[in-house]
Amino acid sequence: MAKKVVILGAGYAGLVCALELNKLTTAQEVEIILVNKHDYHQLVTQLHEPAVGAKEQKDVTVSINSILGAKKIKFVQDVVVSIDKAAQEVTLEHNKLSYDYLVVALGSETEYFGIPGLKEYSFTLKSVNQANRIREHIEDCLKSYNQDKKDSKLTFVVGGAGFTGIELVGELADMLPKLAAQYNVPKDKIKLINVEAAPMILPGFDEELVAIAKKSLEARGVKFIIGTPVVQVEPGVVHLKTGDTISSDTMIWTGGVRGIPVVAESGFQTEPRGRAKVDEYMRALDEKNVWIIGDSCFVLAPNGRPYPPTAQISTQMGENAAVNIYSSMKHIKLEKFNPVLLGAVASLGRKEAIGSLGKKMKATGWLAYRVKDASKYRYLAKIGALLKS
Ligand code: NAD
Structure with missing residues (x-):
């Protein structure tokens, strides 16, 4: 049997x-x-894109039934x-x-590490549904800003500067100015802040590449607060260990x-x-x-x-x-x-990335972005989804 x-x-x-x-x-x-x-497989490595509206749900999901086709695998949702x-x-x-x-x-x-208010008052980025919620919320903040001019609506905080946090920050850095123009919001009022507990962003990653990533993101307006844990979140306020607070209606937690x-x-x-x-x-x-x-x-x-x-x-x-x-x-x-x-590549937004490939090879800019893109297509080919997605 x-x-x-x-x-x-x-x-x-x-x-x-x-x-x-x-x-x-x-x-x-x-x-x-x-x-x-769900009846779809999620390309979790790409979720930072739908989170800011750069891609849609259909671009980061693949129907499970379409992958399974006539194979002898029974799918139960x-x-x-x-x-x-x-x-x-x-x-x-x-x-x-x-x-x-x-x-x-x-x-x-x-992982919320028991930080008060974090689970209740922050967004997370572990599924396409969560990415959709982030995108809708960001759009609501920008759309409604001109009604009450509340600056906390234009301050976006990402907690954690691991790969998830940095890829999201990169995407936000590209998309927020575009969304500001779309909703007629002053660009210079927008603040994008990344808070990291460790002394550097992308802790443990190649230091030379980390420096390149930081410079590129800062040039696009990102403010890094490093060596500073988030210790509490309340509606509209993020508390840091230093005692400082950030007034923000958007806390996205990528802390682990x-x-x-x-x-x-x-x-x-x-x-x-x-x-x-x-x-x-x-x-x-x-x-x-x-x-x-x-x-x-x-x-x-x-x-x-x-x-x-x-x-x-x-x-x-x-x-x-x-x-x-x-x-x-x-x-x-x-x-x-x-x-x-095979190494690791972090995208920094549209068409830019940093990658540590093998023991000595490093890639930056468009080349690294292409490496990341290629690994996505290699994976889609592997699961037989390239022509179906
Ligand atoms: P992570 O654990 O790698 O990073 C979380 C970051 O949050 C850490 O830098 C940590 O110091 C910080 N942090 C923790 N508590 C904090 C606090 N109280 N305040 C501020 N910062 C705090 O989590 P991740 O980024 O979600 O990544 C999870 C795994 O997935 C990792 O292994 C990562 O390499 C992998 N990943 C890889 C890619 C890629 O290859 N492109 C993309 C996304 C994730």
Whole structure:
């Protein structure tokens, strides 16, 4: 009888895992069920673009059914509530699914570090719906400014200067002046502020590239407040550790991520930020038939630091899990997770980026932007979405 493989989450890790497993197996060997909250796959690496209206939802999502086509993967649109390891059963909001093999690829959620008011009064950028909310809010601020001339409507704060924060700031720096012209708002009244707790933006990234990014963004009017944590948010006010406050109606929080709670709640071993501990084959600790991949898990790289929660790592975890599920079914040796790291590129807005590619290569400007664009198209080709999106 065919083994039942249930894959929870159709993000980078889950979708690639389903597609790879489909390639490796026959319908007689496995039944693959892919569960996802929405009927589309999100290109999370591009969300900064719809957040400012530079792109639309259709540009950063791909219909799951169009990717799956006639493949032997059954798609179930539902929300995961809990996992019962002992009964080998997943409870969804509208259904229950039993499994022989389970893949948990449910991603991450925003980490608020317990900062008062942050969750209640800030926007986040982890889904296309959240990106849409940011865009609508920014437009509302600009549209309504001329009615009450409230300056806090024209002050935009991004909390956190990791890759998400910087890519968003770059996009905002390009789009805010255009939106100001569109809504007849004085450009010089617009303030774009990026607050970062660490002593530098893009902490840990190549310092030469960081300096280039900072200069480029400052030249477009971005004000950086670094070495200064956000400590509280109230409606219309962002409080900094220095005691200073910023009057702003827009706080967008990109200060970090943590694992999805359902993983720990279902009894899997997790580290303090809610990410599951896994073995070298990406299986949940002490489990032989459950894989936890993507942002939901925690894996130490050979340098002793955790692999970052990136699309690049997630897709490779998806491939590795597929191979190892197949190997488990066939009782052959499993493959250790050993990703190929291709570097990282952060876009700085339209047609500009910085990239650290491999050990020594660096790219800046339009070239780096093209590298980032090319990696998006490579990924779309991989999931078979290039002609369908
Ligand atoms: P992150 O954790 O990398 O960055 C969060 C930043 O917020 C940090 O610099 C941190 O110092 C800062 N911060 C935390 N608390 C703060 C506070 N109280 N006040 C001010 N600043 C505070 O999170 P991210 O940027 O969402 O990135 C998550 C992962 O996704 C990373 O691994 C990143 O590399 C990856 N990513 C990659 C790309 C890309 O490759 N282009 C794009 C987006 C994200």
